[in-house]
Amino acid sequence: MCGILGIANRNDDVFAEIYDGLLMLQHRGQDASGVVTYTGGFFRERKANGLVKDVFQPTDAETLTGRVGMGHVRYPTAGSLSASEAQPFFVNAPYGIYLVHNGNITNTEAQREKVTGKYSRHLRTTSDSEILLNVLADKVADAIKVNGSSDAIRNIFAGVKMTMERVQGAYSVICLVAGVGMLAFRDPHGIRPLSVAKRQADGEGDDYAFASEDVAFGINGFDKLRDVKPGEALLVDLDGNLHEFQAVEGRLTPCIFEYVYLARPDSVLDGVSVYQSQIRMGKTLAKQIEKSGLEIDAVIPVPDSARPVALEVSNITGIRYREALVKNRYVGRTFIMPGQAERQKSVRRKLNAIPREMDGKNILLIDDSIVRGNTIKKIVQMCREAGAKKVYIASASPPVAYPNVYGIDMPTKHELIANGLSIEEIRQELGADALFYQKLEDLVWAAKEGNPDIEQFDCSCFDGNYITGGVTPEYLANLETSSRVSKKIEEAPTPGASWNGARLAEPTS
Numbered sequence: 001m002c003g004i005l006g007i008a009n010r011n012d013d014v015f016a017e018i019y020d021g022l023l024m025l026q027h028r029g030q031d032a033s034g035v036v037t038y039t040g041g042f043f044r045e046r047k048a049n050g051l052v053k054d055v056f057q058p059t060d061a062e063t064l065t066g067r068v069g070m071g072h073v074r075y076p077t078a079g080s081l082s083a084s085e086a087q088p089f090f091v092n093a094p095y096g097i098y099l100v101h102n103g104n105i106t107n108t109e110a111q112r113e114k115v116t117g118k119y120s121r122h123l124r125t126t127s128d129s130e131i132l133l134n135v136l137a138d139k140v141a142d143a144i145k146v147n148g149s150s151d152a153i154r155n156i157f158a159g160v161k162m163t164m165e166r167v168q169g170a171y172s173v174i175c176l177v178a179g180v181g182m183l184a185f186r187d188p189h190g191i192r193p194l195s196v197a198k199r200q201a202d203g204e205g206d207d208y209a210f211a212s213e214d215v216a217f218g219i220n221g222f223d224k225l226r227d228v229k230p231g232e233a234l235l236v237d238l239d240g241n242l243h244e245f246q247a248v249e250g251r252l253t254p255c256i257f258e259y260v261y262l263a264r265p266d267s268v269l270d271g272v273s274v275y276q277s278q279i280r281m282g283k284t285l286a287k288q289i290e291k292s293g294l295e296i297d298a299v300i301p302v303p304d305s306a307r308p309v310a311l312e313v314s315n316i317t318g319i320r321y322r323e324a325l326v327k328n329r330y331v332g333r334t335f336i337m338p339g340q341a342e343r344q345k346s347v348r349r350k351l352n353a354i355p356r357e358m359d360g361k362n363i364l365l366i367d368d369s370i371v372r373g374n375t376i377k378k379i380v381q382m383c384r385e386a387g388a389k390k391v392y393i394a395s396a397s398p399p400v401a402y403p404n405v406y407g408i409d410m411p412t413k414h415e416l417i418a419n420g421l422s423i424e425e426i427r428q429e430l431g432a433d434a435l436f437y438q439k440l441e442d443l444v445w446a447a448k449e450g451n452p453d454i455e456q457f458d459c460s461c462f463d464g465n466y467i468t469g470g471v472t473p474e475y476l477a478n479l480e481t482s483s484r485v486s487k488k489i490e491e492a493p494t495p496g497a498s499w500n501g502a503r504l505a506e507p508t509s
């Protein structure tokens with residue numbers, strides 16, 4: 001996952017608002033951050049590896065000027081960790097387009113060949129998002145050839161339609177188009193979230209914003225209008241007017257893992273409150289716990305993400321709730337750290353047990369998910385060392401048994417603890433006295449209850465059912481042997497590729 005945010009203001013410079021909005025999306029990506037603004041016919045950009053607070057300084061407001069701009073926080077799920085793959089990406093023709101992307105393209109190789117072969121383009125990185133941008137540029141150029149150049153919005157919408165017909169996978173996208181405005185579109189399944197918001201401006205036209213999660217709107221005084229529909233494109237022109245276009249037929253199938261872990265609990269995605277869905281996950285999990293008849297002294301959440309679930313398990317079962325694991329707030333999210341060794345070490349750095357709450361007790365630890373098993377295995381050990389008599393564990397989601405190809409870092413089957421093991425074998429591997437997993441139908445109920453109009457969710461990491469075309473057994477087999485995210489962190493891999501980490505953001509066109 002990544003976080004994307006775009007703001008088109010009528011009156012004020014936009015950088016400070018993008019900065020604040022990106023901070024609200026920081027949980028979606030911690031490896032790189034980037035911002036581009038547009039003013040007087042010029043783009044200004046700054047991007048680098050690092051958190052928003054480290055990449056940007058107050059003085060950036062002096063160079064990242066303009067009333068229209070967008071930003072990205074990256075959690076790499078394709079390409080490499082190189083700073084040259086931080087977003088936004090740019091192509092200078094047609095018009096001059098900057099792009100930020102959340103998701104993963106699955107037919108990358110075919111598209112790379114087309115872009116570099118038939119369209120003779122040069123790609124500067126190994127990023128799937130750069131390919132997506134170049135496909136869009138090709139298709140908008142094709143539309144200009146057919147329609148002529150006078151109606152830019154029509155050409156851009158036509159280009160988005162052709163892009164959606166060619167590209168497979170998950171993509172929520174925001175673009176800045178020179179001389180035209182800000183474009184946003186969402187793949188025909190709406191796998192990753194994207195919504196649009198509005199704010200009254202002084203004079204003609206309105207202010208608009210697009211963001212991965214609506215939690216990024218309130219801080220800047222925007223009111224959410226709605227979620228972008230699957231297969232839809234929206235464009236805010238430079239006069240503050242919103243243009244809407246259903247590019248291709250869509251069927252909403254949002255990623256259910258957004259509700260389990262990825263999104264903030266104070267967000268509402270596709271009409272479903274993340275917090276409320278987690279409370280419902282607690283309700284269904286509580287039934288399993290009650291049925292087990294186990295004697296449990298305390299329900300303990302793995303902070304922060306399992307708190308709402310554990311609270312509801314406690315409410316329903318009557319077992320007391322205890323915050324007996326303390327999180328060190330200065331350590332980042334382990335799940336999204338590159339490399340297994342680093343992840344294992346940081347669990348211990350990040351969480352600490354309170355022995356008095358564990359000594360001689362039967363405890364139930366609840367986490368939102370068990371992916372590789374690193375986190376919960378270490379916690380079980382810690383709780384035993386702190387004196388717990390019995391350590392039971394429960395996961396608010398079902399076993400993660402299949403890779404995610406739509407923008408979550410669960411690349412290979414063999415890394416997943418639930419791959420090929422029975423629940424009893426997983427329990428043994430984790431060293432727990434009992435193990436409960438949410439049932440998939442209960443998880444789907446918990447999410448769907450928030451918006452019954454959603455007929456289906458993307459549950460591929462739980463059931464192996466990939467709703468987009470092209471995720472064939474060969475494709476999945478390939479993932480097992482090739483690392484999708486190269487661990488390279490050196491600079492740009494191709495000659496001529498630029499590093500945009502200079503303190504002064506230069507106009508780029």
Ligand SMILES: O=P(O)(O)OC[C@H]1O[C@H](OP(=O)(O)OP(=O)(O)O)[C@H](O)[C@@H]1O
Binds near residue numbers: 261368371373
């Ligand atoms: O089974 P694993 O491979 O260890 O992954 C699962 C863990 O990863 C996430 O936590 P993480 O520590 O990354 O972030 P959080 O502090 O936001 O919960 C998630 O909440 C689980 O605790």
Ligand SMILES: NC(=O)CC[C@H](N)C(=O)O
Binds near residue numbers: 002
């Ligand atoms: N997870 C994401 O949304 C990342 C976007 C893109 N695939 C990248 O790796 O940069």
Ligand SMILES: [Mg+2]
Binds near residue numbers: 304305367375
């Ligand atoms: Mg966690």
